[in-house]
Amino acid sequence: MxxxxxxxxxxxxxxxxxxxxDLRVPAGATLAIxxxxxxxxxxxxxxxxxFVKPSAxxxxxxxxDITELDAASVARLGLVRSFQITSVFPHVSVRDNVKIAxxxxxxxxxxxWDSASAADFLDEPADALLDKLRLSAHADRxxxxxxxxxxxxxxxxxxxxxDPLLLLLDEPTSGLGTEDVDPxxxxxxxxxxxxxxxxxxxxxxxxxxxxxHVVVLQYGKxxxxxxxxxxxxxxxxxxxxxxxxxx
Amino acid sequence: xxARAAALDRRIALALALGALALGLxxxxxxxxxxxxxxxIWALFAAAFDLLLGYTGLLxxxxxxxxxxxxxxxxxxxxxxxxxxxxxVAAAVLAATAIAALVGAIAIRRQGIYFxxxxxxxxxxxxxxxxxxxxxxxxxxxxxxxxxPTLIAGIRLDNDTLLYYIALAAAVLGVASVLRVVNSxxxxxxxxxxENEPRATSLGYxxxxxxxxxxxxxxxxxxxxxxxxxxxxxxxxxxxxxxxTSGEVVIMTVLGGIGTVFGxxxxxxxxxxxxxxxxxLTTSPGLVLGIIFIIVVSVFRRGMIGxxxxxxxxxxxxxxxxxxx
Numbered sequence: 328m329x330x331x332x333x334x335x336x337x338x339x340x341x342x343x344x345x346x347x348x349d350l351r352v353p354a355g356a357t358l359a360i361x362x363x364x365x366x367x368x369x370x371x372x373x374x375x376x377x378f379v380k381p382s383a384x385x386x387x388x389x390x391x392d393i394t395e396l397d398a399a400s401v402a403r404l405g406l407v408r409s410f411q412i413t414s415v416f417p418h419v420s421v422r423d424n425v426k427i428a429x430x431x432x433x434x435x436x437x438x439x440w441d442s443a444s445a446a447d448f449l450d451e452p453a454d455a456l457l458d459k460l461r462l463s464a465h466a467d468r469x470x471x472x473x474x475x476x477x478x479x480x481x482x483x484x485x486x487x488x489x490d491p492l493l494l495l496l497d498e499p500t501s502g503l504g505t506e507d508v509d510p511x512x513x514x515x516x517x518x519x520x521x522x523x524x525x526x527x528x529x530x531x532x533x534x535x536x537x538x539x540h541v542v543v544l545q546y547g548k549x550x551x552x553x554x555x556x557x558x559x560x561x562x563x564x565x566x567x568x569x570x571x572x573x574x
Numbered sequence: 575x576x577a578r579a580a581a582l583d584r585r586i587a588l589a590l591a592l593g594a595l596a597l598g599l600x601x602x603x604x605x606x607x608x609x610x611x612x613x614x615i616w617a618l619f620a621a622a623f624d625l626l627l628g629y630t631g632l633l634x635x636x637x638x639x640x641x642x643x644x645x646x647x648x649x650x651x652x653x654x655x656x657x658x659x660x661x662x663v664a665a666a667v668l669a670a671t672a673i674a675a676l677v678g679a680i681a682i683r684r685q686g687i688y689f690x691x692x693x694x695x696x697x698x699x700x701x702x703x704x705x706x707x708x709x710x711x712x713x714x715x716x717x718x719x720x721x722x723p724t725l726i727a728g729i730r731l732d733n734d735t736l737l738y739y740i741a742l743a744a745a746v747l748g749v750a751s752v753l754r755v756v757n758s759x760x761x762x763x764x765x766x767x768x769e770n771e772p773r774a775t776s777l778g779y780x781x782x783x784x785x786x787x788x789x790x791x792x793x794x795x796x797x798x799x800x801x802x803x804x805x806x807x808x809x810x811x812x813x814x815x816x817x818x819t820s821g822e823v824v825i826m827t828v829l830g831g832i833g834t835v836f837g838x839x840x841x842x843x844x845x846x847x848x849x850x851x852x853x854x855l856t857t858s859p860g861l862v863l864g865i866i867f868i869i870v871v872s873v874f875r876r877g878m879i880g881x882x883x884x885x886x887x888x889x890x891x892x893x894x895x896x897x898x899x
Contacts, residue, residue, distance in 0.1 A: 376776065402778035410776070416769040419762075427766045430759055431777045439760035439787060446759040489777060 328387075329354040329523050330375070330406070330493055335384035337370050337547075344370040346547035347384070352493070357524040359538035361531075361558075363568055367547040368527040369411060372497050375525070376408040377401035389492060402431075405492035409485075411501055411527070413478045417471035421462055421481055424470050425453040428488035453488075460484045460514055476507035480514060487518055494518065496526040500533050512536055531559075543567065586886050587753075590836040590879065594749075597843070598742050607734045609850055611741050611806045613843045615799050618745040620826040620838030622795030625752045627824075628833030629761060630788045631768040632682075635690040635820050636697030637796050639677070640670040642815030643700055644797030645804040649717040650710065652805070658724045659731060663744075663801040670797020671790055673700070678789040682782050694817060701815040716811025720804055731805065741802045748795045752835055755791060764788055796823075829870055831880025840879050 332350040336343060345367045352358050360368050373379035375386060377398035385394045388406050396404075416424050429449045430436045438445060457463050460480045465473055470481060479499060486494060499515055500508045512533055515524070519537065528534050534541060535555045542552040545567040551558055558564055594617075601610040619641055626632050648666035651657040657665070681692040704711045712718065722731040731737045755761050767774045767781045774781050804810040813819065822845070830841025848866060852859035874881040 378772070378775075397780075398772075398775045399778050399780045402776055407778075408776050410773065414770055414773045414776075416766045416773065418769060419765065423762065427762060427774075428777050430763065431779055435759045436763050436779070437760055437784075437787075439755045439758045439791070441758050441760075442754070443757045443759065443762065446762065485773070485777070 328352065329389055330525070331387045332371075332375065333385050333387075335371070335374060335386065336382045337367075337374055337379060338382040343547050345374060345381075348544070348547070348549055350375075350542065350549075352523060352525055354492075354523055355521070356540060357519050357526070357538050358540045358542065359534045359555075360525065360527045360542050360544060361529070361534060362544035366544040366567075368544055369497060370547075371544070372408060372495055372527060376406060376495055378408075402489065402491075405489075406495065407486055407489045407491035407493070408495035409482050409497055409499065411497040413475070413482050413502075415470040415478060415481050415485060418469055420467055421470055421473065422450070422453050422457065422466040424481060425456055425484050425488050426450070428485045429453055429456075431489060456484050456488055459517070460487075461510070476503055476510070479503060479507070479511055483511070483514055483518065491522070493523045493525065496524065496528075498527050498529060500528065500530050508533065535559075583887070586883055587836070590834075590839075590883075591753075594836060594839040595746070597840075598746070601843075602735055602738050605847070607738050608806075609846065611734070611738045611802075613846050614738070614741045614745045615802045615806065616823070616826060616846060617839045617842040618748045618802070619796050619799035620823050620830065620842045621749045621752050621835055622792050622799065623823045624827050624830075624832060624835055624838045625755060625795070626788055626792035627827060628835070629756050629764045629768060630785050632785060632789070633686075633690045633824070634693040634789070634792075635817065635824070636677070636693030636695070637793070637823055638815050638817065638819035639693075639697040639700040640674055640793040640796035641800035641803065641819060641823075642704070642810070642812075643673050644670040644800030645810040645814045646704060646711060646717065648801035649720045649804040649810045652723045653717055653720045656723075658726070659740075659805070660726075662723055663798065663805075666801035667794050667797045670800065671794040674790040674793025674797075675786075678786045678793070682786045682789060694820070697815070697817060697820055701812060701817075704812055704815055712811075714812065716809055716813075717804070718809050720808050720810070722805065722808065737806060741806060744798060744802055748798050749835065749839065751791075751795065755788075756835060760784070760787070825867060827877075829867065829877055831874075831877025831883070834877070834880050834883055837877045837879035841877065844878070 328351050330352040332348060335345055335348045337345040348371060362368055374381050377396050388404060391404060393401050426446060426449045429452055430446055435445050457466050460483060462480055462484060465477055500511050515537055538555060541555050541558045543550050543558055543564050550563050550567060551561045601613060623637055626634055644666035647669040648662045651662045651665055677696045681689055684692055705713055724730050763779060763784055767784055771781050826841040826845045827838045829844055831837025849859055849863060852862050856862060876884050
């Protein structure tokens with residue numbers, strides 16, 4: 328297993344957002360976490376990526392116990408997340424967004440007495456990545472000026488720049504119009520080649536096309552897991568979603 | 575296309591740098607040299623402050639501790655031990671660096687108002703310590719009659735105009751350092767942290783360490799300004815450690831434009847010249863300055879230079895977008 332979460336609990340002032348979740352992600356798999364709003368998906372992501380510390384339980388990643396590690400250290404081990412709300416560096420050019428991400432792995436990031444050209448060696452890999460995510464045409468624009476769909480692609484580029492072992496994608500298609508969803512699915516599918524991916528997603532079409540394994544959360548608990556087909560027809564899942572709509 | 579954009583930004587930067595330098599060379603010919611020297615010292619102080627505020631987004635309300643602290647260290651070394659210019663200034667900068675490392679290590683994980691309050695508290699602590707240890711610091715009287723140190727063998731800095739140009743050279747070096755840092759790969763990471771800290775963290779950056787380095791560099795350069803202050807004035811006092819001093823550098827930086835480095839170089843003379851003129855006209859210059867501050871900040875939300883740079887960049891952006899759109 329590349330990632331294992333055991334009896335994970337997160338309590339906020341008496342409210343259990345995540346309530347005893349077990350998660351096992353084998354290397355190379357693409358796993359989707361679904362569930363109605365408020366099911367605890369994003370909290371689970373925050374726990375896995377070290378942004379929030381669990382109240383109980385443990386997380387192991389690639390042979391390391393990462394339960395108490397800070398977020399930066401978790402990222403350095405190769406577990407890198409994206410954000411649900413597009414999270415790029417808005418007043419920095421698209422290319423520099425990727426360069427800043429690439430720079431994280433190099434000691435030059437700490438050299439405050441070098442000229443900016445000390446990071447020029449990252450131009451080539453940055454442009455290659457932009458090309459892969461079909462962002463080359465926008466390389467010199469400020470990230471803030473990108474159309475929303477391209478921003479999501481940039482978000483992915485920034486995450487992929489670290490060449491993570493495990494990619495945590497928090498709703499990669501959220502807020503996208505239907506015509507923008509397909510390109511992002513393709514990009515994620517490409518990124519998933521030879522990599523392990525865990526994604527939170529609401530769009531079932533996306534889940535069906537990307538994930539081999541689906542975990543359904545409700546009220547912070549795993550209520551069901553399995554292949555997309557098996558989960559899709561599960562009475563508990565239907566109930567959870569319909570209940571979710573009613574509530 | 576990025577070359578063009580960058581070239582234009584570089585042109586703006588070059589024009590501002592030359593403008594500031596020309597102003598610096600001209601200043602002692604249009605103002606009395608004491609005021610000119612003050613302007614250069616405060617401009618350096620404000621540029622150092624902008625390294626922190628403009629490039630990490632951290633508002634320190636205790637920068638007087640570096641400025642004033644260094645002024646006392648340099649003053650004491652010159653007064654009591656007769657150190658010459660370079661060693662005294664170097665020791666003062668080191669002292670400011672040490673204070674910044676100590677305070678920064680404690681304060682840097684706090685954000686927003688909490689960071690401002692902690693730095694303010696440390697600043698006031700140093701103020702009271704200086705007041706308490708009157709045997710060394712002169713207490714309420716400050717350090718008086720600090721003779722001008724020798725520059726190098728035999729050359730004493732008694733000539734005010736010579737001292738002005740020495741201060742200008744030091745300020746140019748200091749501001750060049752700030753520019754070097756903000757344009758380094760490290761500076762890019764700082765901007766990224768300012769723009770979106772959680773994202774930078776998620777990329778594996780230990781953001782506190784970066785912010786601490788910026789804080790220490792900012793403190794060190796503020797210390798350089800403080801050392802020049804005591805040499806120029808031949809005295810230093812508790813005023814240099816007072817929160818009021820921390821506030822003044824905030825005002826100069828905001829007037830000139832946060833995150834521009836050059837803005838504070840123009841914000842400082844603007845503030846000091848008006849202050850100087852007002853003090854001959856009215857007994858309450860603070861009131862008039864406050865009103866001027868409110869007007870300038872409401873008209874130029876990005877500060878004077880910040881607004882100029884923004885307008886120039888926008889023009890570039892319009893040219894840049896229009897043909898392709």
